[in-house]
Amino acid sequence: MGLSANLFLRQTQSLVMTPQLMQSIQLLQMTHFELNQFIAQEVEKNPLLEITSSESENDAETGFETADDFAPTEGRDSSAAAEVDSDWYEGSSSISAERLGEGLDTGFENVFPDDGPVRRADAPELLSQWKSMPGGESGEDYDLDDFVAGQVTLRDHLNQQIPFLIVDAASLLIAQHLVDQLDEAGYMLGDIEEIAARLGRSAENVEAILHSLQTLDPPGVFARSLSECLAIQLREKDRLDPAMDALIRHLDLLGKRDFASLRKICGVDDEDLIDMLGEIRGLNPKPGAGFERGMSETISPDIVVRASPDGGWMVELNPDTLPRVLVNHTYFQTVSKNCPKNGDDHNFLSDCMQNANWLTRSLDQRAKTIMKVATEIVRQQDAFLMHGVDHLRPLNLKTVAEAIKMHESTVSRVTSNKYMLTPRGLFELKYFFTVSIGSAEEGGDSHSAEAVRHRIRLLIAQETPEAVLSDDDIVISLKRGGVELARRTVAKYREAMNIPSSVQRRREKRAIAGVGAY
Numbered sequence: 001m002g003l004s005a006n007l008f009l010r011q012t013q014s015l016v017m018t019p020q021l022m023q024s025i026q027l028l029q030m031t032h033f034e035l036n037q038f039i040a041q042e043v044e045k046n047p048l049l050e051i052t053s054s055e056s057e058n059d060a061e062t063g064f065e066t067a068d069d070f071a072p073t074e075g076r077d078s079s080a081a082a083e084v085d086s087d088w089y090e091g092s093s094s095i096s097a098e099r100l101g102e103g104l105d106t107g108f109e110n111v112f113p114d115d116g117p118v119r120r121a122d123a124p125e126l127l128s129q130w131k132s133m134p135g136g137e138s139g140e141d142y143d144l145d146d147f148v149a150g151q152v153t154l155r156d157h158l159n160q161q162i163p164f165l166i167v168d169a170a171s172l173l174i175a176q177h178l179v180d181q182l183d184e185a186g187y188m189l190g191d192i193e194e195i196a197a198r199l200g201r202s203a204e205n206v207e208a209i210l211h212s213l214q215t216l217d218p219p220g221v222f223a224r225s226l227s228e229c230l231a232i233q234l235r236e237k238d239r240l241d242p243a244m245d246a247l248i249r250h251l252d253l254l255g256k257r258d259f260a261s262l263r264k265i266c267g268v269d270d271e272d273l274i275d276m277l278g279e280i281r282g283l284n285p286k287p288g289a290g291f292e293r294g295m296s297e298t299i300s301p302d303i304v305v306r307a308s309p310d311g312g313w314m315v316e317l318n319p320d321t322l323p324r325v326l327v328n329h330t331y332f333q334t335v336s337k338n339c340p341k342n343g344d345d346h347n348f349l350s351d352c353m354q355n356a357n358w359l360t361r362s363l364d365q366r367a368k369t370i371m372k373v374a375t376e377i378v379r380q381q382d383a384f385l386m387h388g389v390d391h392l393r394p395l396n397l398k399t400v401a402e403a404i405k406m407h408e409s410t411v412s413r414v415t416s417n418k419y420m421l422t423p424r425g426l427f428e429l430k431y432f433f434t435v436s437i438g439s440a441e442e443g444g445d446s447h448s449a450e451a452v453r454h455r456i457r458l459l460i461a462q463e464t465p466e467a468v469l470s471d472d473d474i475v476i477s478l479k480r481g482g483v484e485l486a487r488r489t490v491a492k493y494r495e496a497m498n499i500p501s502s503v504q505r506r507r508e509k510r511a512i513a514g515v516g517a518y
Contacts, residue, residue, distance in 0.1 A: 024362040028369060029413035032300065032321035039323055039359075048349075048356045050326045154186060154221070154291040155179055161216050166209070167497050168454040169434060170389040174199055174209050177425055178222065180299060186221040186288025187229070198425045200388025220287035227251060233283045243268050247276055254280075301421035303374040303429075305385065313385065315375050317367060318421075325363060327356045372404045373414045377432050379403075384432070385422055394434050394449070452483055453493050460499055465509040470502045 030038065043049045158179050166172050177199065181190035192210065196203040214222045219236045223229035230248045234240040243266040247254070253261050254277075263273055304316045332353055339345040377400065383391035397408045397415075404411075415429035435449035459477055463469055469477070471490045478485050500508070 020358050020362075023358070024365065025413070027362050027366050028410065029416055031417045032302065035321075036323055039325060042355075042359060046352045046356055048328050048332055048352045049359070050328055052324055052326060152291060154182065154184070154288040157218075157291060158182075158213075158216055158221070162213070165212060165216065167493075168457065169392055169449075169451045170201070170454070171205075171209050173389045173392065173427075173431060174201065174206060175213055176431060177427070178206075178210060178213060180426060182222070182288065184288060185286040186218065186223070188222050188224045195425070198423070200424065218284070218287040218290070220284060223287075226285055229285060229287065230280065230283050233287075234279070239279060243272070244276055244279070247280070299419055299426065301426055302370060302418045303420045305374075305378055305420060305422045307423060313378050313382070315371070315378055317371055322367060323363075325360055327353075327360060369406070369410065370414055370418065372406070373400060373411055374418075374420060374429070376400045376403045377420070377429060381432050385424065388424065392432070392434060392451075395432055396435075397433065452478070452485065453497060455481065455483065456490065456493055457497060457499070460494075460505070463505065463509065465506065468502045468506040468509065473502075 043051055162175050166175050181188055183189055192206050193203045196206040210222060214232050219233040220229040223232055227248045231240055234244055246266045250265055300321050301318050302321050304318055306314045308314045332349060336349050339349060380395050381393055397411045401408045401411045418429045420427055420429055455478060456474060459469060459474055471487045474490050475485060475487050
């Protein structure tokens with residue numbers, strides 16, 4: 001059998017991860033801090049790119065081309081901007097609750113001011129990492145999210161603990177909102193009554209959630225004063241006796257070194273006071289200072305939602321988080337005339353122009369995608385914006401992706417570390433996505449998993465010693481309320497909330513009521 005060499009033509013389709021495509025995907029998931037960092041690096045490398053925060057110049061006369069020049073003009077409505085206050089984004093779209101999906105590109109403009117960078121995001125470096133992975137060259141088995149470096153911030157540390165402490169949907173959202181009110185030292189900056197008014201809850205409810213959060217690690221976090229911070233840490237060590245409580249309530253005397261008054265107030269002698277001061281020195285006055293400084297320190301909303309006069313909602317992009325990138329065509333034409341064709345200088349300028357055009361298109365597409373996702377979230381969560389966290393609807397990435405005809409991974413990248421300013425406060429876009437529980441009635445509305453846990457907790461809280469509900473009884477009660485849930489799921493939810501079994505609860509309730517014994 002002889003061997004021979006032959007040539008064959010074959011057509012195949014495969015995903016090729018080009019540097020430009022990699023850049024577009026990376027831009028989509030960047031925060032505005034990372035975006036400004038990346039743009040600053042590109043401007044340093046590309047002489048045709050410029051950043052400006054002023055719109056007073058005439059781009060057509062100066063030869064500049066912005067990201068808007070590449071955007072489609074169909075569906076634009078220049079009159080929409082006239083209805084919006086000058087203090088807000090001029091390219092916003094005014095949309096009602098019934099027509100939030102229309103006019104997504106109305107008056108859109110990609111504006112970028114020059115903000116300072118925080119973290120480095122280098123697309124070429126990420127590309128080299130991707131190529132070094134098995135299958136990277138062919139575009140198979142890659143996950144761009146694996147390349148995003150994470151920092152352990154105080155906010156991240158607390159958010160990992162909160163689901164084990166709070167399972168009610170409304171309380172969980174309030175808790176996450178309170179996390180955003182912390183400064184870098186771990187102290188609460190917001191006013192409880194103002195937060196409660198924004199979220200549509202009572203101040204007592206928010207105060208109770210705050211007290212629960214004060215049990216999280218690190219000890220002393222969520223305190224509103226130095227005295228409260230020290231009291232939380234002492235309480236955890238079981239050292240908050242009346243004398244120590246009196247000492248931390250009079251820290252001003254300690255600052256004045258008025259030890260005689262402190263001894264009198266605390267009712268202790270010199271030796272006990274020295275021991276108490278030693279314990280105070282062993283506490284941490286800044287419990288959050290040991291964590292990395294994350295972007296949560298200076299959160300700026302990417303989207304702004306305001307009530308519209310017609311009863312709907314106005315969804316706007318925040319101009320402060322969108323830099324304005326310009327391509328200087330005049331400079332390109334002037335320099336290219338003096339460069340010989342097919343020379344290194346000519347090739348360099350051509351590459352710079354190609355990269356500049358791609359960057360402006362990518363920035364334009366990024367802003368439009370964020371706008372589309374945010375608009376759909378507002379449409380889905382209209383009841384939350386109107387009435388508060390109790391009306392948060394179950395929502396997942398697939399629902400939003402199908403509504404705007406995009407892939408789930410795209411929606412996931414858009415909602416990562418992006419924030420929306422609403423009349424009820426500042427929320428991360430991922431806050432609006434909750435797990436859904438099916439309805440017991442055919443065609444009925446689904447329920448949020450957190451809301452179902454809240455119902456289980458209420459049913460158990462209303463028990464009497466003579467009528468303690470078993471897991472099967474809870475299943476029946478939930479079904480009457482339109483929630484279809486298996487008994488093993490009820491047991492799993494109950495255990496996750498640290499609620500004992502019905503037998504143990506009956507013994508405890510009888511002991512408390514005095515009608516039985518353990």
